[in-house]
Amino acid sequence: MHIKKLIALFILSLSLVNCKEESAQVIQPQIIPLPDAVELMDSFFSIDESTGITYDDNLKVSALFLKDFIENGSPIHLKEGNDIQFKLDESLKPEAYILMVSKEGITIKASTDQGAFYAVQTLRQLMPVGLENDTFSENEIAIQALIVKDEPQFSYRGMHLDVARHMFSIDFIKKYIDALALLKMNTFHWHLTDDQGWRIEIKKYPKLQEVSAYRDETLVGHYSDQPHQFDGNRYGGYYTQEEVKDVVQYAKARFVTVIPEIEMPGHAQAAIAAYPELGCTDEPIEVAKKWGVFEEIYCPNQKTFAFLEDVLDEVLELFPSKYIHIGGDEAPKTRWKNCVHCQGLIKKEGLKDEHHLQSYFITKMEAYLNSKGRQIIGWDEILEGGLAPNATVMSWRGTSGAVEAAKSGHNVVMTPTSHCYFDYYQSENEDEPLAIGGFLPLEKVYGFNPIPEELTTEESKYVLGAQGNIWTEYIPNEKHLEYMAFPRMLALSEVVWSQPEQKNYKNFVSRLENFHQRLDALDINYANHLYEIEGDLISDEGKSYYELKTLTEGKNINYSLDGSEPTINSKVYESKIPITESTTIKAAVFNEEKQLGKTFTQHINYHKAVGAKITINKQPHKAYSGSGAEGLINGISGSDSRYGDKEWLGFWGEDIEITIDFKEPTKINSIETRFYDGNGQWIYTPEHIAIRIIFDNDEVIANKFLPESSGNPNLKKVFWEQSILSNRPIKRVKLLVPNYGIIPEGKQGAGNKAWTFIDEIIVN
Numbered sequence: 001m002h003i004k005k006l007i008a009l010f011i012l013s014l015s016l017v018n019c020k021e022e023s024a025q026v027i028q029p030q031i032i033p034l035p036d037a038v039e040l041m042d043s044f045f046s047i048d049e050s051t052g053i054t055y056d057d058n059l060k061v062s063a064l065f066l067k068d069f070i071e072n073g074s075p076i077h078l079k080e081g082n083d084i085q086f087k088l089d090e091s092l093k094p095e096a097y098i099l100m101v102s103k104e105g106i107t108i109k110a111s112t113d114q115g116a117f118y119a120v121q122t123l124r125q126l127m128p129v130g131l132e133n134d135t136f137s138e139n140e141i142a143i144q145a146l147i148v149k150d151e152p153q154f155s156y157r158g159m160h161l162d163v164a165r166h167m168f169s170i171d172f173i174k175k176y177i178d179a180l181a182l183l184k185m186n187t188f189h190w191h192l193t194d195d196q197g198w199r200i201e202i203k204k205y206p207k208l209q210e211v212s213a214y215r216d217e218t219l220v221g222h223y224s225d226q227p228h229q230f231d232g233n234r235y236g237g238y239y240t241q242e243e244v245k246d247v248v249q250y251a252k253a254r255f256v257t258v259i260p261e262i263e264m265p266g267h268a269q270a271a272i273a274a275y276p277e278l279g280c281t282d283e284p285i286e287v288a289k290k291w292g293v294f295e296e297i298y299c300p301n302q303k304t305f306a307f308l309e310d311v312l313d314e315v316l317e318l319f320p321s322k323y324i325h326i327g328g329d330e331a332p333k334t335r336w337k338n339c340v341h342c343q344g345l346i347k348k349e350g351l352k353d354e355h356h357l358q359s360y361f362i363t364k365m366e367a368y369l370n371s372k373g374r375q376i377i378g379w380d381e382i383l384e385g386g387l388a389p390n391a392t393v394m395s396w397r398g399t400s401g402a403v404e405a406a407k408s409g410h411n412v413v414m415t416p417t418s419h420c421y422f423d424y425y426q427s428e429n430e431d432e433p434l435a436i437g438g439f440l441p442l443e444k445v446y447g448f449n450p451i452p453e454e455l456t457t458e459e460s461k462y463v464l465g466a467q468g469n470i471w472t473e474y475i476p477n478e479k480h481l482e483y484m485a486f487p488r489m490l491a492l493s494e495v496v497w498s499q500p501e502q503k504n505y506k507n508f509v510s511r512l513e514n515f516h517q518r519l520d521a522l523d524i525n526y527a528n529h530l531y532e533i534e535g536d537l538i539s540d541e542g543k544s545y546y547e548l549k550t551l552t553e554g555k556n557i558n559y560s561l562d563g564s565e566p567t568i569n570s571k572v573y574e575s576k577i578p579i580t581e582s583t584t585i586k587a588a589v590f591n592e593e594k595q596l597g598k599t600f601t602q603h604i605n606y607h608k609a610v611g612a613k614i615t616i617n618k619q620p621h622k623a624y625s626g627s628g629a630e631g632l633i634n635g636i637s638g639s640d641s642r643y644g645d646k647e648w649l650g651f652w653g654e655d656i657e658i659t660i661d662f663k664e665p666t667k668i669n670s671i672e673t674r675f676y677d678g679n680g681q682w683i684y685t686p687e688h689i690a691i692r693i694i695f696d697n698d699e700v701i702a703n704k705f706l707p708e709s710s711g712n713p714n715l716k717k718v719f720w721e722q723s724i725l726s727n728r729p730i731k732r733v734k735l736l737v738p739n740y741g742i743i744p745e746g747k748q749g750a751g752n753k754a755w756t757f758i759d760e761i762i763v764n
């Protein structure tokens with residue numbers, strides 16, 4: 001079945017390439033997300049002035065969307081008539097559709113308008129991109145005859161947007177929703193409040209507009225750049241209730257549900273700045289000007305609950321969504337620990353500690369929302385201290401929250417940082433725009449499986465789907481936001497829509513390359529990393545080789561080994577390059593005329609541990625397992641600014657022991673390695689590391705305390721020199737690397753296990 005579908009798709013693209021030569025109007029149909037089944041036929045249907053459209057009233061929104069798309073994008077006007085028919089077919093699932101294009105006409109079948117809408121999105125992708133921006137000037141649109149039968153894999157297909165850290169215009173929000181609709185996504189999670197700004201008008205509390213919506217200035221550069229500097233510019237704004245209604249309507253017409261998020265009890269500093277009585281100290285504070293986690297959280301008192309209920313009353317009027325997101329993440333408990341009222345409440349309610357107080361808080365808000373007929377959804381911290389009875393969990397800190405929630409019968413939406421955080425870097429190029437950190441390339445997003453492997457088939461039914469998150473601390477404007485969102489959003493659309501056994505990254509990439517034209521027509525500033533090079537050091541029968549790859553077909557890779565820039569005349573890569581000494585490889589992708597992507601540079605440091613045997617007593621975390629243990633002695637260091645590439649290994653909360661066995665006892669002058677330090681992502685360098693050196697009959701232990709900093713704020717180095725290593729041949733070394741431990745209060749990620757990230761262990 002699956003092979004058949006792939007062959008059909010293959011033929012589809014081939015034949016349309018041919019057709020393109022015969023008939024200028026037709027563009028290759030390269031549908032994203034990949035439909036479930038496509039059967040190609042040997043003819044075309046032409047839409048022109050004589051074409052008529054008719055629809056079942058239940059499918060009206062979709063039919064009119066198609067009519068508008070054609071009429072706004074081309075000179076053609078549709079008549080009434082039976083050439084394009086929208087038919088109700090109650091045997092189909094709610095979001096499913098059948099699209100049939102034959103020589104005689106087009107038929108769309110669905111049991112709901114939403115299903116028909118997705119048929120229209122597929123049909124749209126079969127039409128020339130000029131219709132997207134009204135540059136199609138011909139009087140005929142030729143469409144390949146085919147039958148598409150399609151339905152989504154998951155019911156929750158979402159994208160999030162943080163408008164608190166930076167705000168985006170209503171027009172832009174609509175453009176974002178348009179993109180979701182094109183990709184058959186059905187949920188927009190609108191993160192409306194946070195420490196740095198409150199962005200939704202609440203009529204009962206005018207100071208939310210006057211005070212909470214603005215901050216005096218904003219941090220310049222990255223949080224880890226010291227000392228912190230600020231731009232001196234007042235920043236902010238809010239969406240009026242009229243604007244919010246407009247957005248909700250706009251989204252509804254595209255079958256996108258808008259879920260508002262009102263953060264509680266943490267990430268509430270902007271609200272407390274306006275109404276200090278909502279906090280525990282009553283002291284004046286300001287709307288936050290930098291990023292991170294703040295200690296000012298709502299105090300669980302009557303004033304707070306009354307305030308939040310009033311706020312939610314207005315929110316419920318504006319948003320008809322079944323779910324209301326109540327945040328729940330990153331709420332430091334310092335204020336509650338030092339608050340007489342909170343401690344009294346803990347006693348009175350018989351709660352165990354402040355985590356149970358958070359659970360009491362959320363459960364109370366849940367009861368309120370349930371009484372209004374709504375459900376809560378919250379970040380996975382809402383599991384701590386007991387989950388509110390009907391809550392849905394949005395799992396972001398890895399997948400363990402999801403597993404716990406699903407096993408106890410709660411619905412979950414998957415948004416793990418490892419695969420869904422589109423605020424992370426997407427390329428190793430050093431000239432990428434500043435990002436919060438991390439590394440989430442397109443292929444990793446594409447490879448995401450929203451169902452955690454710990455779940456049984458029965459339990460996996462609680463996984464509603466997945467969502468990409470775009471936090472905007474480091475994303476100040478719309479073009480930059482598009483750059484972060486695209487094309488990763490396209491990859492995610494396929495993760496949540498398409499059948500997993502049909503997914504194929506190469507095939508996706510070729511559709512994406514074609515889809516660039518549609519994104520251009522839509523004026524979307526996507527990132528293009530398709531013409532980049534991926535390199536891999538491989539061993540074969542004890543010898544090392546370097547392999548170069550690029551994603552797209554029909555291009556050359558030209559390279560040099562002497563550090564010079566590759567040009568169109570450089571050596572063309574044909575097979576793996578033997579490596580016998582330290583080497584700098586430079587390579588780039590070329591077509592017949594010019595270089596396409598950026599130049600790739602890889603330095604291979606052929607040090608004494610390359611080719612040795614390495615073992616680690618713990619598995620790296622599966623989201624950060626890089627090239628495995630061998631990657632730590634392959635001669636290649638990790639990126640200086642991204643910890644998620646394949647050279648960095650990540651361990652979560654575990655003490656590790658790394659053993660390197662040399663082929664034969666070897667005299668060693670130095671050993672060095674690096675640890676990543678990114679506290680915003682809870683990555684902390686271990687406080688001290690020991691090394692155990694094993695000679696023939698004895699061993700020595702040399703402790704090493706890490707220097708507090710190296711030149712780069714993200715990296716800490718450790719270095720053992722010869723005086724420690726002695727002058728004798730060494731058989732084996734062991735690195736004992738303890739985890740930093742539970743992150744203490746006052747530091748980013750407080751209360752969570754710390755991550756350890758380590759890269760190349762260089763032995764000279």
Ligand code: TNX
Pocket residue numbers: 329330379396421423436471472473
């Ligand atoms: C964590 S994800 C946060 C946000 C930050 C984000 C940056 C979550 C529930 N909380 O407040 O913006 O990391 O990646």
